Amino acid sequence: MTTTQQPSTKEDILQHLLKHGRATAQDLAEILAISPQAIRRHLKDLEAEGSIAHKAVQVGMGRPQHMYELTHKGRDRFPNRYDDFAVSLLDTLAETVGEDQVTTILRKQWERKAVEYRSRLGDRPLGERVAALVELRKAEGYMAEWHAIEPNNGDKVQRYILTEHNCAISNVAESFPSVCGHELEMFAAILPDCTVERTYWMIDGEHRCGYLITPRSRG
Incomplete structure (x- = not known):
């Protein structure tokens, strides 16, 4: 025992x-x-x-x-689906075609991922989409979770926090930090009716990455 x-x-x-x-x-x-x-x-x-x-x-x-x-x-004991091979491959690409081209390639990858996510989330209510997005991220090796922020001071807008406690692409992000910017853009593209802001960032020394999701006013 x-x-x-x-x-x-x-x-x-x-x-x-x-x-x-x-x-x-x-x-x-x-x-x-x-x-x-x-x-x-x-x-x-x-x-x-x-x-x-x-x-x-x-x-x-x-x-x-x-x-x-x-x-x-x-x-490193937690799931990480990308390894040194991915970083080595990107380094080779940078030497071959230049860093600007690698940035373009990484952006295209996130754009494709955003299209996939959006098709899987559909047009459900925002809370359901956030919950479904967290499940998709978990399946890809992220320890992700979400919670709703209760409206206060007369604000009737229901906002959400999406948190990722590990980074499944940490090795890539350390060598090519632009991927973090692409991730923020990806979340914004997945939730086009919302404003998505980064609240915590591992690269800044935080122990997690966090995103504040606020629905846009329909007015």
Whole structure:
């Protein structure tokens, strides 16, 4: 029983850090409903293998707390359908036809993907389309989720947040950051009746990419 439980708990820890960025041992113990001592054993193992790292953070007047977060190695444990071959291929293309041409090729790829997504989402209500889009992204290796933002201050517009906690094309994005701009354009093309804004960006050091989806006024 112990052998099967430990990897599962470690994966739960990694999943939580992937979604929330960082956490203390006490936070994780409460969320996963196991003892702080057991959590610290798992954290020690994960840190020893290089999947997580900790920083001392001052909270209030007490002693600094250890705040744990994923390392690059820890993020690499999550689905990533693109590998070094894709980056190598794009590098070769850049050397052969030039970076501008590669950018054009990548844009064409996203335009094709946008057409595919739109045909699969159809003309359903926006909330249903956002939910369906998240499922399509999950199938492609993204840990994606969404939630609705409750209207406030008399605003009757129902907005949505789409979050991706990992990047299935992270290796490509590091070498060709223009693909991130194409992704934003793609979401805007998929949801033509909405304004799509990037709220979080991994390239800027965030632990996730986030998009705010706001329906346009029909007036």
